[in-house]
Amino acid sequence: MPKVATQASVSLDGFIAGPENGGFEYLFAWCRAGDVEVPTASPGRSYKVSEASAGYVRDMIHGYGALVVGRNQFDGMDGWGGQHPMRVQVFVVTHSVPEGWAPESAEFVFVTEGGVKAAVERAKAVAGDKNIGVGPGVVAREALEEGLLDEIRIDLVPFMLGEGVRFVDTLGAAPLEFGDPQVIQGKKVTHLVYPVTAGAAGAR
Template identity: 35%
Template structure:
């Protein structure tokens, strides 16, 4: 089976994947943390992050599928941080997720500023890619060893992969929240003719999961 580039992302009803005024105190912007209220109580989510307890809902299977069969990850510099980007400075910044990130596989960070790989506890190594989205995807696919690659975000990078026809699967976790501003996922695809086939829709507490396959060539 071919490896896929997948993106699973929480989105507000008005189309934002992060709220306005992102800061170190509010990395998801004002109100952006509400986008993940559906997943934080899940037993599967807590187990994946070293916790215990939690709930089992219709979202549990969706979350479990989202983290299955992954061999590498991709993300943009804005998601990795720190807020504002720029040169890496003293190199102390190692992401938002602490000394043992929840990924447990190589993660390729798109950036304009070169940096040596950063190895973390638990099997995560961050690699910093300065030569574009296709190079980052090629490196991630090789590192994944036949498994899938997860595109973690943020919105700008996900939009670039979608517009370039490089994304295979998109699952939107639509949350009944209106953020009114911030980072939008589907604002401007630069004229790209992106065609989607809906695979499923799952209704769950505080969220609706909409899963799409991106069609290419004759399939479109």
């Protein structure tokens, strides 16, 4: 069954970006740390990972049928130059359609009503039997709080960044409990896939 999942490379001290929005050379070092080449949907772009990570990365690349992201991520990535590198339709949760963009296209749909929940519903409608990826940060937090998430995928990297952007900030619904993870130990990364179980959301 298709899953709604959020995923992020997270430092050992809990950050998805370092000071001044940097640190990506550490957070994504694992994507170039191995010998196994895994092509992406974008010509010329590939991962070079350990054998252990390769299957996980292939699942990731081919497993998502649509993405849901926040406006901040869309703006921060400059709309990925017009198309997301995963070559799937991206549903952007926003208050208004950004200037110069069509409200809906094969590449992007700007969801201005109904928040993350509406965006996930629309994404499910196009993803078929594939998974829905939900961007980290505020969007993931809202999806978690509204019970929309099935999985949290943490690519834990052996670095400490000291400070930066936290994976999940000021979580209103905390404490939250998850199931035990599936663990894949790669090179410069530990992939941890935590199920969000119905009974477990809300540890109180």
